[in-house]
Amino acid sequence: MSDEQTNADRAIADAAAPQRKPIKWLRYLPAKIASIPMILTAMVVFVGGSVWTIVHSFTKSRLLPKLDFVGLQQYERLWGTKRWLVSVENLAIFGICSLIFTLIIAFVLAAMLDRKIRFEDAFRTIFLYPFALSFIVTGLVWQWILNPDFGIQKVMQGVGWESFTFDPLNNPDIVIFGVLIAALWQGTGLIMCIMLAGMRGIDEDIWKATRVDGISTWKTYVVVIIPMMKPVFITSLVLIAAGIVKVYDLVVAQTSGGPGIASEVPAKYVYDKMFLSQNLGQGFAASTMMLVMVIIILVPYAYLQYGGRQRG
Amino acid sequence: MQEVSVSVRKLDLSFGAVTVLRQLDIDVHDGEFLVLLGSSGCGKSTLLNCIAGLLEASDGQIFIKGKNVTWAEPSERGIGMVFQSYALYPQMTVEGNLSFGLKNARVPKAEIKKRIDYAAQVLQIEPLLKRKPGALSGGQRQRVAIGRALVRDVDVFLFDEPLSNLDAKLRADLRVELKRLHNQLENTMIYVTHDQIEAMTLADRIAIMKSGAIQQLGSPDEIYNRPMNKYVADFIGSPAMNFLEGHLDKGVIQVGEHGFPMTGYEFVDGNATGDVWLGIRPEHILTGDGTTNAAFQTTVEVDIVEPTGADTLVLATLADAPFRVRMDGQARVRPGETLVIGINPAAASVFDKESEQRL
Amino acid sequence: MLEDGPRGAKPKKRFSRNNIILYGTLLLVAMYYILPLYVMIVTSLKGMPEVRLGNVFSPPVEVTFQPWVKAWAEACTGINCDGLSRGFWNSVRILVPSVLLSIAIASVNGYALANWRFKGSELFFNILIIGAFIPYQVMLYPIVILLREIGLYGSLWGLIMVHTIFGMPILTLLFRNYFASVPEELFKAARIDGAGFWGIFLRIMLPMSLPIFVVAIILQVTGIWNDFLLGVVYTKPDVYPMTVQLNNIVNSVQGVKEYNVNMAATLLTGLVPLIIYFASGKLFVRGIAAGAVKG
Numbered sequence: 002m003s004d005e006q007t008n009a010d011r012a013i014a015d016a017a018a019p020q021r022k023p024i025k026w027l028r029y030l031p032a033k034i035a036s037i038p039m040i041l042t043a044m045v046v047f048v049g050g051s052v053w054t055i056v057h058s059f060t061k062s063r064l065l066p067k068l069d070f071v072g073l074q075q076y077e078r079l080w081g082t083k084r085w086l087v088s089v090e091n092l093a094i095f096g097i098c099s100l101i102f103t104l105i106i107a108f109v110l111a112a113m114l115d116r117k118i119r120f121e122d123a124f125r126t127i128f129l130y131p132f133a134l135s136f137i138v139t140g141l142v143w144q145w146i147l148n149p150d151f152g153i154q155k156v157m158q159g160v161g162w163e164s165f166t167f168d169p170l171n172n173p174d175i176v177i178f179g180v181l182i183a184a185l186w187q188g189t190g191l192i193m194c195i196m197l198a199g200m201r202g203i204d205e206d207i208w209k210a211t212r213v214d215g216i217s218t219w220k221t222y223v224v225v226i227i228p229m230m231k232p233v234f235i236t237s238l239v240l241i242a243a244g245i246v247k248v249y250d251l252v253v254a255q256t257s258g259g260p261g262i263a264s265e266v267p268a269k270y271v272y273d274k275m276f277l278s279q280n281l282g283q284g285f286a287a288s289t290m291m292l293v294m295v296i297i298i299l300v301p302y303a304y305l306q307y308g309g310r311q312r313g
Numbered sequence: 314m315q316e317v318s319v320s321v322r323k324l325d326l327s328f329g330a331v332t333v334l335r336q337l338d339i340d341v342h343d344g345e346f347l348v349l350l351g352s353s354g355c356g357k358s359t360l361l362n363c364i365a366g367l368l369e370a371s372d373g374q375i376f377i378k379g380k381n382v383t384w385a386e387p388s389e390r391g392i393g394m395v396f397q398s399y400a401l402y403p404q405m406t407v408e409g410n411l412s413f414g415l416k417n418a419r420v421p422k423a424e425i426k427k428r429i430d431y432a433a434q435v436l437q438i439e440p441l442l443k444r445k446p447g448a449l450s451g452g453q454r455q456r457v458a459i460g461r462a463l464v465r466d467v468d469v470f471l472f473d474e475p476l477s478n479l480d481a482k483l484r485a486d487l488r489v490e491l492k493r494l495h496n497q498l499e500n501t502m503i504y505v506t507h508d509q510i511e512a513m514t515l516a517d518r519i520a521i522m523k524s525g526a527i528q529q530l531g532s533p534d535e536i537y538n539r540p541m542n543k544y545v546a547d548f549i550g551s552p553a554m555n556f557l558e559g560h561l562d563k564g565v566i567q568v569g570e571h572g573f574p575m576t577g578y579e580f581v582d583g584n585a586t587g588d589v590w591l592g593i594r595p596e597h598i599l600t601g602d603g604t605t606n607a608a609f610q611t612t613v614e615v616d617i618v619e620p621t622g623a624d625t626l627v628l629a630t631l632a633d634a635p636f637r638v639r640m641d642g643q644a645r646v647r648p649g650e651t652l653v654i655g656i657n658p659a660a661a662s663v664f665d666k667e668s669e670q671r672l
Numbered sequence: 673m674l675e676d677g678p679r680g681a682k683p684k685k686r687f688s689r690n691n692i693i694l695y696g697t698l699l700l701v702a703m704y705y706i707l708p709l710y711v712m713i714v715t716s717l718k719g720m721p722e723v724r725l726g727n728v729f730s731p732p733v734e735v736t737f738q739p740w741v742k743a744w745a746e747a748c749t750g751i752n753c754d755g756l757s758r759g760f761w762n763s764v765r766i767l768v769p770s771v772l773l774s775i776a777i778a779s780v781n782g783y784a785l786a787n788w789r790f791k792g793s794e795l796f797f798n799i800l801i802i803g804a805f806i807p808y809q810v811m812l813y814p815i816v817i818l819l820r821e822i823g824l825y826g827s828l829w830g831l832i833m834v835h836t837i838f839g840m841p842i843l844t845l846l847f848r849n850y851f852a853s854v855p856e857e858l859f860k861a862a863r864i865d866g867a868g869f870w871g872i873f874l875r876i877m878l879p880m881s882l883p884i885f886v887v888a889i890i891l892q893v894t895g896i897w898n899d900f901l902l903g904v905v906y907t908k909p910d911v912y913p914m915t916v917q918l919n920n921i922v923n924s925v926q927g928v929k930e931y932n933v934n935m936a937a938t939l940l941t942g943l944v945p946l947i948i949y950f951a952s953g954k955l956f957v958r959g960i961a962a963g964a965v966k967g
Contacts (some may be wrong), residue, residue, distance in 0.1 A: 031869035039781045039844060040796045042837050043967035047803030050814035057813075066813070113698055123903065126950070127702045129957065130709075133949035135898030137915045138942040141922050142708045145715065145935060146728055153729045194957050206400035209367050214414030215388025228404040229666070247807055250900040254919055268901075271809040276905065281813065289811035295805055322674055372680040381675065384682040 051292065057211075058285035066281055075286035085287065088265040091177050092294075096245040098181055099188070103241050104234070106185065107192035112222050115200045125197075129190035136187070140254025143183035144170065158298075170256055173263035180248075180255055180264055188244060192237045199233030200226065221254070235305055243299045246291060267291050315342040317376075318501040319364060319469055324373035326359060326525075333359050334525045337373070341503060343468075346495050349505045350512040350548075351522035357505045358473055360522070364503065365471050366390050378468060388414075390469075393462025397474040399454045401446040407457050408442040411464050425464075432463040435497065451479050452487055459494070472504040474510060474579075488514060509549055513537070519544050539662070543669040546592050546662050552626060552637050554662070557591040561663065561672070566591050569632035573609050577659040581671055588666035595626070595639040599655035607655025613638075615650050627652065704814035716740060723931050739930070743937035749920045756937050758910075759917030762828070763897055763944075766913055769866075770832045771892045781840070782847025783873050787859055797844070804841035812905055819906065826908040834906055835896050843888055845908065850884040851877060869931050890956050894945045914941045919940035 055281040058076070061069040075172035079085050110128060114121050131139065146152045169179030203226060211221045227234075250266035256264040267287060275284030319341040326334040334356050341347050349357035362368040364375055366387035374383045381391045401410050406431060415425045433439045436456045446454055455475055462470055476484045492515055495502055506512055511535045512519050521528045521536065521544075529541045540546035546554050558570035566573040566589060573591060599607050612628040613636065620626075620642070627638040627646055638654060646652060663672045684693075711728045716739050718732040745755040752758060785797055815834060816825060824830035854877070862872045903913040912920070918941045922934045949956050 029788050029790045029869075032784040032793075033790060035780045035869070036784050036793060036796070038777045039800055039840060042840050043796045043799040043803060044492070046815065046818075046837055047799060047806060050811035051722075051806055053814045054810050066817070106903070109700075110701065113694055116694065118694065118698070124698055124702060124954070125957075127705050130946065130949055131705060133894055133898075133945040133956070134942045135900065135915050135945070137898075137900050137919050138938050140937045141918070141934065142712050145931065146711055148706060151723070151726075151931070152728050156729055159727060178426075186708065190705075204398055204400060206396040206398045207402070209362075209394070209396060210400040210402075210706075212367060213365065213387045213392065214417065214461075214465075216414065216417050220417070225402055234897065235665045243805060250915075253900070254923070257923055268807070268809055271812075272901070272905070275813060284809075284813070288812070291807045292810050295807060299805060305611075306962060325680075369681045374674055374677070374679050381677045383678040383680070 010288045054285050055289050055292075058282065060282060060285075062281040062285065063226065064279045064281070075282045077291075079283060079286045082283075084262045084265055085267075085270055087262050088267045088270045091264060092138050092245065092248070092266055095181060095184070096242070096250065098178075099184055099245055100238070100241050102181070102185055103189050103192055106189045106238060107196050107237070108227075110189070110193045111196035111200060112226075114197055116218075125194065128193055131187045132190045134187065136250030137254040139187045140180075140251045140256075143179070143186070144255045147179050147182075154261055171260055173260050176256055176260065176264045180252060183255055184248070186250060188241065192241065195240075196230070196233055197235055199230045226240050235302065239298075239302050243295075246294055250263070267294075315345075317341065318343040318345070318431070320376040321360070321364065322374045322376070324360070324363060324375070325371045326356075326363060326368065327371050328393055332525060334363070334370070337525070337527065339520060339527060339530065341501055342357055344499045344501055346502045346504065346515055346517045348516035348519045349503065349522055350509060350514040350519050352507055352548075353631070354524075355522040356512055356525040357507075359523050359525075361471055361473055361503060365392055365394055388418075391467045392466045392469045392471055393465045394454070394471045395458045395462055395475045396475065397477050399446070399458040399478075401454060401457055401461075403446050406443055406445055407438065407449070407460075408496045410457060411460055414461070415464060428464040428466060432460040435494070436460050437465065452483050453575075455479070455487060456490075463498075468501060470502045472502065474507070476506070476508075484508075484511075488552045491515060509551065513549070520571060521548060538660075539671070540592075541593070541671045543590055543664045546664070549596055550596075552595050552639065554594050555631075555636050557593075557632055557634055557636075558666070559589055559591050560587070561589045562586050563657075566663070571609075571611060571632055573656070573658060573661075575658045575661075575663070576608060577657065578661060578663065579659075582665075585663075585665070585672040589672060590664040590666060590669070592664065593656055593661040594660070595637040597657070597660040599640045599657070600638065600640055600644070600652065604655030607657055609656045610653065610659070612651050612653050615648050615652050618646055618648055624661065635652050701837075711767070712935050712939045712942075715932050716743075716939055718932050720930060720932055738901050739932035739936040740940070742930070742933045743921075743940060747889045747921045747933060747937060749912065749917050752910065756914060756917060756921070756940055759912055759914035760912050760940070762907075762917075763914040765828055766831055766835070766903075767893060767896050769829075770835040770839070770887060773832065774836040774843055774892055775888050777836065777880075778840055778843030779847045779885070780873065782849075783851050783877055784869075785844070785848045786851035786854075788869060797848070800841045802843060808838070808901060816905070825906065826911075828907070828911050831902060831906045831911075831913075834902050835899070839892055839895070839903070843892070846888055846891075847884065849883075850881060854880070876889075886952075886955055887958055890948060890952055893948060894956075897945050 057066050057068070059070055059072060060067055061071045061074070087174055100195055114124060147168070147170050149155070149166075149171065152167075154165060154167045157167065169175045169182075207229070208221070209223060211225060216225070247268060248266050249272070252258060252266050258265045258269055268291065271284050271287045271291065272285060274280045285306075317340045321337055321339045324334050324337040337360060349360060351357045358550075359368060363370050364377075366382065366385060366389075370383070374381060376382065377390050377392065381393075387394075402413060405413060411429050411432065414423050414426065420428075429442075433442060436459060438453065438456050438460060441449060441453060441457065446457065449457065458475070459470075463517055463571060476487055479487065488511060495515075504511075504515060516533070518530060518532055519536050520530045523544055529545045531539075531541075535543060536549055540549065543556070547556070557566075557568045559566040559573070561575075563586075564575050566575060568591060604610050611631070613631050615627055615629050616635075617628040618625060623642050625640045625642055625644045625646065627640055629636050629638060629652065638652070640646065664670060665672055715723060715728065715729055717735045717737070718726070719734060719736050719738065722733060743755060744757050744760075746753060747755045749758075785793055815837075819825035819833070821832045824833065857873065858876065862876050867875065897913075898915065899913070900915045900919065903916045907913065907916070918937055921937055
């Protein structure tokens, strides 16, 4: 309802009740009362909670929160801690690879399914079902598949390839890629569905025009279709990015952060410090850093979405 | 004998159990502007897409410029196509849109430039070349779409309801431009529409289609004056033709208490008798002074008057059936008044009641 | 009239090169996706000796359901050895109220936002949406304090409240968009007839919004059942949801690893959302895509 309409409605309501004009803040009272949960949540939990955490990240809280301000000490310690640095580095590698591979795989799969093939529904069901599972389930099953004694390594050695090694989860250098395999398995299905929907929303006449012009199918996808799907790509990007920063369950289940600290991620660092090491201050500082990371992602998105519109 | 540009032979197309095109045969003359006219679902767009190669027929053959193109790809058929939604590539400039297909076919740069310049000049879109489709008006976009077909340097142009997305005024303007374009280029043009005004004004010949078959193929004049069946007669003409149920015997059609002598009417079969439909267009009904010499005269009571400015449409009743009369815009008639009308049988159309074919 | 030469539909080779590449690739990729499910099932049906002898891909020679029984009824978490069934029922007890509460609140909120905009409502809504992007970690501890204050920390109801809170942004967005797409004339006609806020909601909006409720339910059931972080922060061991208990059972390094029981347990945990997924098909896709359309 636009503002003019709301005002018009109010005018009508006023005209219909000639005796007393209701007090302004009593208007729409049921709606306001019904919105209290939303307002409370937004203000108290989201705004209030975040501010509280950020403020306390500048304190010396350990077991209990204390307003014992120590400036940037927590942050200095944070960025001097090897475990945190490894977490951030892992997140960066994982994030970039996840982003690139998810987009590519999802797009290629969507394009293939777009070709009006038989069994499209069956394929889509297969590609999407991992999304319905918990990250814990995903992490555990991939931990089992990548098990060097029984999993892929054993299978390959069994077929005669004696010297085959594939043990990412025990190799600190590439363990994050073991996590990546599992993450891609879980996450590409959804992005594929979104892209497929985007492709289907493109005017069919465009395809007719390219056929008359003699453009090949794959060239049409790359040169014509992808640019037309810009909003879908942006949405996908945001979704993937949001999921990357939060990655926690998967790591806990698949590697427990190991071997050692080789697959630590920021979200795990926060939990461990806050609830296991009883170092709240570090936990607050780390979670504030996570918030900063999210903002860094969101700013370009907001610019792409809204800045572009203002110019155009 | 005119050269044939596009030839469709015994074209059949079914989607599962639904037959969309039935044994279609049509020859399009070189340089002709042929319009496929009909209401939605009649198969006109399907036929056009088959000619273009975008749809495959179940059976039959298609020839373009003498070559059997039944299995050829759209880009190999020597056609250009203009779509209802223009289908311009949104992220390319107008120039990009025009050159995309040519670049893909590895046409030399100089040749591409030459063709784009020519198309831009013919369609008057030179100032638009650097703009993107989003920055163009509907009419401009349509011209670019035509340009995309023009640069292909082909003999046959296909139009799939290109004006349906435009508002009425723009439609009228672009219609004139299309006619001018055809006069200038003299290419064969096959044009699909559901709008009879477009058909009548643009076409050299019209093919009226219904349920996947051609009802009549002829010039606008023929279609209008000598419709070969009741469907065509009813489809063309606005307001629609009046139909009276009657019985034909010895050259006179008896409709209720009225007898219409059919002298001067060209019968297809001179000895026809039986139940018939007598069709008379509202604009062929004579009023005022014209009634005195008419072969048939009667008086009707005016029911409803619809003044449109240019005409006055009068709805009356004749032989218990609603009957429309078109009068001059300045005529002053009022409901309840009586009106004297006259009819000349030469202008009428007679159809067999059962077969609905022209008699 | 027909000449010799091409006629009718062009004969298509079933096994053209393009088709082989297309279907071949799709099949290979499909195998990558099906593999884990297959491995889970196959491992959970083997006895331990067979597991040790073979590899993850080999099908069971002797099918046994013992791992399933063990996982469900005997697996140990800490001091409790009554299997995953404990976690399962905990999850159920968390799920049902959470889903009901979060959807009830969000639907009314979405309705209010769509039809009864008041000053500030849009602002609060935007804050809510922005809040959906804030990592949970930033709000974890303040919520702990809140729950401790009202005495719900560590209990099922505490977790239920948390799920309701965090479910609000997306669900409210979902419902708001849906109700905004309902033709305004319906709403205006009802107001002229004298119906008020609740009257219109209960008698007009609700009956016609079954599809979006189904979508919301699927979204919430999947999200809440699969959650781990909130479960592990806000519950004590005897009320652990299934996911938390599962991780405990598998990853707590005590003694010999019983891979078949682990896989049975994993499969059991994934069963509920999987069944919902396979049963609801297209609705699920629409639901997730709806949740994905933010901002």
